[in-house]
Amino acid sequence: MAAPFSIERTVIGFALLGLGVLWLLANAGRVDLLSALRTWWPLLLVLWGALELVAALSRKPARRGGS
Amino acid sequence: MKASKIGLLILVFGFGGIVETAWSVRQNIGFGPQGCRVLAGRFYGSSFTYDAKQTQSVPAGAAIEVTNAFGGVTVRAGDAGQVGIALRKVVFRPTEEQARAFADQVRIDAALEGNVLRIGTNRDELENRSESREVGFETHFELTVPPATAVTVRNEHGRVEVVDAASVDVTSSFDAVRVQRIAGAARLQSRHGDVLAEEIGGDLSLVARHGRVELRDVKGRATVDSEHGDVSAARTGGLVVRASFGDVGVEGVRGDLEVHSQHGPVTARDVSGAAKIEGSFGDARIAKIGADLRVEVAHGAIDVEDASAGVIAETSFADVTLARVGGAVQVKVAHGGVTARALEKGAQINASGEDVTIDGFRGEVRVEVERGGANLLPAGALTDPVWASASHGAVRLQVPPGSRFVLDATAQPGEVEVDVPGLVLTSTTAGTAKGEIGGGGASVHLQARNGEVRVQPATTAAAKNP
Numbered sequence: 001m002a003a004p005f006s007i008e009r010t011v012i013g014f015a016l017l018g019l020g021v022l023w024l025l026a027n028a029g030r031v032d033l034l035s036a037l038r039t040w041w042p043l044l045l046v047l048w049g050a051l052e053l054v055a056a057l058s059r060k061p062a063r064r065g066g067s
Numbered sequence: 068m069k070a071s072k073i074g075l076l077i078l079v080f081g082f083g084g085i086v087e088t089a090w091s092v093r094q095n096i097g098f099g100p101q102g103c104r105v106l107a108g109r110f111y112g113s114s115f116t117y118d119a120k121q122t123q124s125v126p127a128g129a130a131i132e133v134t135n136a137f138g139g140v141t142v143r144a145g146d147a148g149q150v151g152i153a154l155r156k157v158v159f160r161p162t163e164e165q166a167r168a169f170a171d172q173v174r175i176d177a178a179l180e181g182n183v184l185r186i187g188t189n190r191d192e193l194e195n196r197s198e199s200r201e202v203g204f205e206t207h208f209e210l211t212v213p214p215a216t217a218v219t220v221r222n223e224h225g226r227v228e229v230v231d232a233a234s235v236d237v238t239s240s241f242d243a244v245r246v247q248r249i250a251g252a253a254r255l256q257s258r259h260g261d262v263l264a265e266e267i268g269g270d271l272s273l274v275a276r277h278g279r280v281e282l283r284d285v286k287g288r289a290t291v292d293s294e295h296g297d298v299s300a301a302r303t304g305g306l307v308v309r310a311s312f313g314d315v316g317v318e319g320v321r322g323d324l325e326v327h328s329q330h331g332p333v334t335a336r337d338v339s340g341a342a343k344i345e346g347s348f349g350d351a352r353i354a355k356i357g358a359d360l361r362v363e364v365a366h367g368a369i370d371v372e373d374a375s376a377g378v379i380a381e382t383s384f385a386d387v388t389l390a391r392v393g394g395a396v397q398v399k400v401a402h403g404g405v406t407a408r409a410l411e412k413g414a415q416i417n418a419s420g421e422d423v424t425i426d427g428f429r430g431e432v433r434v435e436v437e438r439g440g441a442n443l444l445p446a447g448a449l450t451d452p453v454w455a456s457a458s459h460g461a462v463r464l465q466v467p468p469g470s471r472f473v474l475d476a477t478a479q480p481g482e483v484e485v486d487v488p489g490l491v492l493t494s495t496t497a498g499t500a501k502g503e504i505g506g507g508g509a510s511v512h513l514q515a516r517n518g519e520v521r522v523q524p525a526t527t528a529a530a531k532n533p
Contacts, residue, residue: 008071008072011075011079034086041083
């Protein structure tokens with residue numbers, strides 16, 4: 001049975017994925033790790049907020065249908 | 068909101084905070100082939116040294132002005148008619164290749180403007196470039212100038228040394244300044260560095276902050292303004308010292324001495340002229356003064372020896388000690404006593420809280436003591452007026468042979484004891500005694516309030532109190 005969708009897990013997943021990719025690129029000499037992190041870390045908040053909005057909107061029709 | 072979401076939110080903001088902090092201090096922290104750099108600035112890690120030299124012809128009598136930063140400046144006398152400029156460049160870069168590439172851009176700027184040769188580097192230009200702003204590099208000048216050249220140096224973060232010049236004007240910070248064998252005037256300003264000025268032929272003006280000052284063999288008049296550092300001066304002309312938060316030591320002044328000191332002791336010795344010393348929160352020790360001496364100290368002791376002329380001393384919360392004073396003495400002490408020996412021209416002393424003792428005096432003496440006693444021993448036959456008053460203490464006078472005076476002694480309440488051979492008492496009552504010795508003469512008035520008055524022969528007293 002598949003685990004229910006979790007926003008927290010999704011955010012952590014994207015964060016780890018992004019951090020790993022950045023670190024890899026930094027080690028390969030393609031990007032400046034600190035500069036990239038400093039620029040893109042607020043994207044975590046944006047991503048999280050977007051996921052929360054999607055979750056809230058997807059729950060509303062279900063409630064209407066049940067009443 | 069669920070606890071897991073709150074935890075995740077804290078985690079995200081914590082991560083962001085760490086990244087932003089690391090970004091802010093990124094120039095001062097680094098890990099790599101240069102080692103671990105922690106808040107070390109740009110002058111850190113591997114460095115490479117390169118030399119550049121050039122010679123500049125100058126007309127006779129030309130002055131030299133050197134402007135530099137982050138490196139030392141040394142100026143010495145060389146051949147006539149030309150200035151030798153040696154520049155040592157120290158570049159902080161990870162590799163020799165990078166360092167050499169940068170060092171090639173650092174050049175000597177030397178231009179003759181009128182009768183002044185201005186020497187410097189293109190540091191400002193390099194530091195204004197974005198690609199070289201973070202590169203640390205030092206520029207050390209070694210100059211040889213024609214004999215008898217006037218030298219001006221403006222330097223920061225580097226040692227300055229000028230030897231054998233006609234005159235010198237140095238402004239320096241964050242390292243030491245040393246000027247020696249200057250024929251004429253010297254003007255020095257230093258911050259955060261020690262200063263040595265030696266063998267100065269003319270006047271010296273020195274302003275120093277946060278560093279030790281040392282003067283030796285200054286023929287002209289010297290003025291020193293020092294804060295947060297000790298001042299030491301030896302063999303100078305007339306000397307004025309303004310100092311705070313440091314010791315002042317002066318020896319061998321040919322002329323007058325003036326010292327204004329705060330929060331530090333003052334020591335002065337062998338001054339041919341007059342001396343005026345003002346201080347606070349530090350003792351003043353003065354010896355061998357050729358003319359009048361005036362010492363005013365708050366919260367510090369005064370010790371004077373071998374003063375040829377008059378002495379005026381004033382202090383509080385400490386004692387005054389005088390020895391061998393050739394002129395008149397005036398002393399005021401609040402909350403302290405006075406001990407004096409060999410006063411040749413009398414004394415006027417006011418003290419409180421401690422005793423006043425004069426061992427060997429000539430001339431008129433006037434002593435007033437609150438909450439203390441007075442002990443008086445003339446140096447020879449007592450023939451001059453004496454007025455002594457003490458409250459809550461005894462007045463004791465020792466009378467040498469051959470003395471001539473009229474005595475008026477009072478102790479209220481207290482006891483008067485007079486036991487001197489030849490002293491005839493003309494009136495005695497409880498607590499008073501009047502009389503004369505040697506046929507009378509000067510007035511000797513002794514008064515004690517809440518204490519005794521005792522008049523004894525000098526020899527007896529000396530035997531009792533060897």
